Amino acid sequence: MARTAGSNGTRTLESIRKAGLRLIYRQGYEAMSLRQLASEVGIQAGSLYNHISTKQDLLFDLIRVHMEELIDRLDKTLEGVAGPSDKLDAFIRFHVEYHIARKREVFISYSELRSLEPKNYDAIVELRARYERRLIAVLDDGVAAGVFATADTTVAAFGILAMLTGVCTWFKPGGRMTKDEVIAVYTGLVRDGLARDADKPKAISPPPPPPAGGAPGA
Incomplete structure (x- = not known):
């Protein structure tokens, strides 16, 4: 450019x-x-x-700057955060907050990826892979430390990213839930999905039905 x-x-x-x-x-x-x-x-x-x-250079520049800033800000967010659990929480909060704030950039980086020329496409895909590897590394550390359980950290990372990025399509400031409430829900979903079987809450069996003809609680 x-x-x-x-x-x-x-x-x-x-x-x-x-x-x-x-x-x-x-x-x-x-x-x-x-x-x-x-x-x-x-x-x-x-x-x-x-x-x-060219118009192509403009598109590439917009997506490249977005991805480089995304990676740089994530690295600064995770700097000094100790332990895979805290890093995962920090990643979730960062990703959701950034994607809510940069809805246009995020939309273009996904929807217009197909419009990039091959060399530009390859460069952006590599930047996206660098960002994904940050999350995969957190999951790898968590599995190694025995605090996360997943059959494949790469697949798990892709699933987490797809879920978190979806916030762009439906979240509205001033809506039913605040940003912090949404982050708390997402964090719970991700943590529950990665919990070891021994750490998962035991299901509570429902109470038995009342005897035929008897009033509830009788």
Whole structure:
């Protein structure tokens, strides 16, 4: 992606990125034109090429920056957190909070992956794999320490990520549940799914039905 030197060029580039994010989220990458993008920013279409090389470069840059920031912030979140259980809780909270806050970036990084050219696609898939490996490592440590139980940590990580990322499709600020309540539910689901059999709560048998003809509690 081309870069224009100077503060004005930096501000214009940031405006282009924000406008591109809005347009791609709203109508899709294929439907967005560079002329429309320029109009959204308030510059001539030809001036776009002082800041970006192609529409493909813009899409790749948006997804790449999103993924690199996601990984960097996760690493900072987990830094200093001891023990696989606490790391798992920290990962869940981070993932949900970040994905609620960056709904547009997350949507584009998944829905427009197919629109990337092969070399760009491969680069983004590798960044996604780096993020996934962070969670797999936490699960591996938990299994090794005897606090988690799962037949396959990679499959478990993919399942957890799919569930957590789904929050983008339904969570609404001011809705029935707060963000912290949602995080607590997800944390419980993940923890229960990874619990060893010995740690799982025993099922409580229902009380026997009352005798025929007798009133309940009689």
